[in-house]
Amino acid sequence: MKTRLKLLSPLAVLAMVFGCSAVWAAGDVHEHGAADLLLSSEGKDVQITFNAPAQSLVGFETAAVTTQQKTAVERLEAVLSEPSALFVLEGTFCELIDAVVDVSSITGVVDAPSPPREHGDHAEERAAHKGEHAEHADEHAEHASDHIDHDEDHANTSDNHEREHHNHNDGRDAPDVDSHSDVSATYTLKCDSENALTRIALQHGALSFGLERIDVFWVASWGQGADQATPESPIVNLRN
Amino acid sequence: MFLKVAVSSLVSRKGSAVMTLMAISVAIFVLLGIEQIRQQARESFASTVSGVDLIVGAKTGSLNLLLYSVFRIGSPTDNISWQAYREIADADDVAWTIPISLGDSHKGYRVVGTTEAFFKYFSFGKKRRLAFYKGEAFEGTFDAVLGSEVATALGYSMGTEVILAHGLASASFTKHDNQPFVVVGVLAPTGTPVDHTIHVRLEGIEAIHAGGSKVPIGAFAPANRPTTNFSEPESITAFMLGLKSRMSTFNVQRQINEFAGEPLMAILPGVALSELWQTMSIFENVLRLISALVLLAAVLGMGAVLLASIRERHQEIHLLRMMGASPFYLFCLVEMEALILCLLGMLLGGVCLYTALFVTGDAIFSRFGIYLDATLLTPEAALMLVVVLLATLVAAAVPSLKMYTSARNIT
DSSP states (O other), X not given: OHHHHHHXXXXXXXXXXXXXXXXXXXXXXXXXXXXXXXXXXXXXXXXXXXXXXXXXXHSOOSOOOSHHHHHHHHHHHHHHTOGGGTEEEESSOEEEEEEEEEOHHHHOOOOXXXXXOOHHHHHHXXXXXXXXXXXXXXXXXXXXXXXXXXXXXXXXXXXXXXXXXXXXXXXXXXXXXXXOOEEEEEEEEEESSTTOOOEEEEOXXXXXXXXXXXXXXXXXXXXXXXXXXXXXXXXXXXXX | OHHHHHHHHHHHTHHHHHHHHHHHHHHHHHHHHHHHHHHHHHHHXXXXXXXXXXXXXXXXXXXXXXXXXXXXXXXXXXXXXXXXXXXXXXXXXXXXXXXXXXXXXXXXXXXXXXXXXXXXXXXXTTTEEOOEEEEOOOOSTTEEEEOHHHHHHHTOOTTOEEOOEESSOTTOSOBOTTSOEEEEEEEOOOSSGGGGEEEEEHHHHHHHHHTOTTSOOTTTSOTTSOOSSOOOOSEESEEEEEESOGGGHHHHHHHHHTOSSSOEEEEOHHHHHHHHHHTTHHHHHHHHHHHHHHHHHHHHHHHHHHHHXXXXXXXXXXXXXHTTOOHHHHHHHHHHHHHHHHXXXXXXXXXXXXXXXXXXXHHHHHHHSOOOOOOOOOHHHHHHHHHHHHHHHHHHHHHHHHHHHHHHHOO
16 A cells, blocks of 8 residues: 555655646636536536636627627627537436526626525526526527517526625625626536436537637536536546 | 358367467456556546545645645645634535644654544545444544554554654654553555544644643543533644535535635545546556557467468368368458457456456455456447457458468469
8 A cells, every 4th residue: 555655756746746736626717718617417407507708708808888799798698598509418318497697797787786585586586587598498589689688687687696696705796897707607407317417518609709628627426527628629528 | 150160170279279368368368457457546546535525725726735635745835714614614505524634743644633524424435434444433532543554554553552743754853742642443444545644633633732742731631531622723724525415516616715714725626636647647658558568469479379370270271172162261261260269368368357356356455555346348448359359350361361372372
């Protein structure tokens, strides 16, 4: 068993030389050109959060002011609302239950803080939102204007959702024109089989923004892991 | 019919066929063995800590935090206040925590101050819990539980008194010799850094530091008696935590990283471990290279033996030609023989390897700290076997061609 320690001493040196500068703390680093995809899986439930710098997705990090910027934000919301265009899970079929897109950091809408809601209320709100989303999916093609209205609802919902986080997190997510802004989307999925996911394939939608890479982190019954997806290599093996 | 001829031909040359079969079996044994070691060394390393959702320490590099909290290598940048620890440990999402307090040693082995939660929740490998080889978990302030390697190397057993030294050097000047700890348990081997660690209660660490190393501590905390009114430590080095639901991992990680009270950092141990392993990719590549060389030697060896056997087979070639066999038939015959030998070699080598792993798995683990489960073929090993088959066909092409030309010369 001495072998292991002997092995670890040079390993420590190697780690100091090569690895220590790398920060793998998921979701913490704002780096233009790079996004995070955080996947948690438990039983049949899967939750995926996609975080990216607004700069990389829409080309600006302040509140949208011009018509062109507002259109870009609307287009982004539409893309993020359709996760099938962003990623495909392999290993089992997973149905989208809920999608919450948060672009509040670049919509410039800063509401007065409201008291945090109880979880029960929040769950109801999400359920209502889920209905909206399903409806949205059905009518997506025909009702462009409805779609925008829907997105506004969406934004409001995620605003509320975010405000709740806001209370937990000391206002980290409050829009701030002087700082970097992130855009995030959280997807809740229900899969057919338990712990059967094998790979996640990033789709054109996720990579078309000009992102150089997406850091994928996962926590699941089979363990934790991380890997990078790039436009050249868009598939990440979750069983690494 | 064709297969029957090939088998009969091999049986008629039992001697050389068995020699070739042995050579291939040994090569397959070594090839699959190396692949198994590569795969399982990686898995074993990746599961040095399993079942722990997050490791929390002062803000530093993720690898540094992993190295000092799990591997006891390097030093922490700062401590975590007890208050911050309690605040996080009491959060709704958190199911359990294992505090870790480092800084003392005994004859070069690190001492970890922790709580009973360590024995209850810490797991390694495939969610294996810590087991006691002798004794039980600590109860009293000055009880100590030894890792298996510590007990073996220092020859300690139950009841041995252990004097801790301040700092990490094996010849430290500051010894807490006013209050020795008493060994109450020895852990079974785990193949992880736990084997090289002495575990004591957090209270014990606090107690020996309470009034300076020379002040009698008996009045402060009676030895080997559970203490209920012990004052809380001011700080700890790091802590591991388990969550009620895995789904909240990233949320809790973010909340800890943005903790208002002090600069803290939470890492995903599985991610940090695999990152650390990636720095060792040269080790994996060396094993792959060795596999490739073994494969080359085996295939070339088989080709040579088949080639040599062609010389002995003039009569057989004559006979088969007289019976109407075409030169191409004879070419295929040698290829088929090579294929049969190769498949038999794979079967024999594989069976021997898995039997050996099944029988010696525990011995290998206690000697080298690597679990070598007799698991089924991994995709990489299966791919290797396919490559072996193809390489066999290529290597057998030379003797087959020789057979072909010999056959053509016989009209």
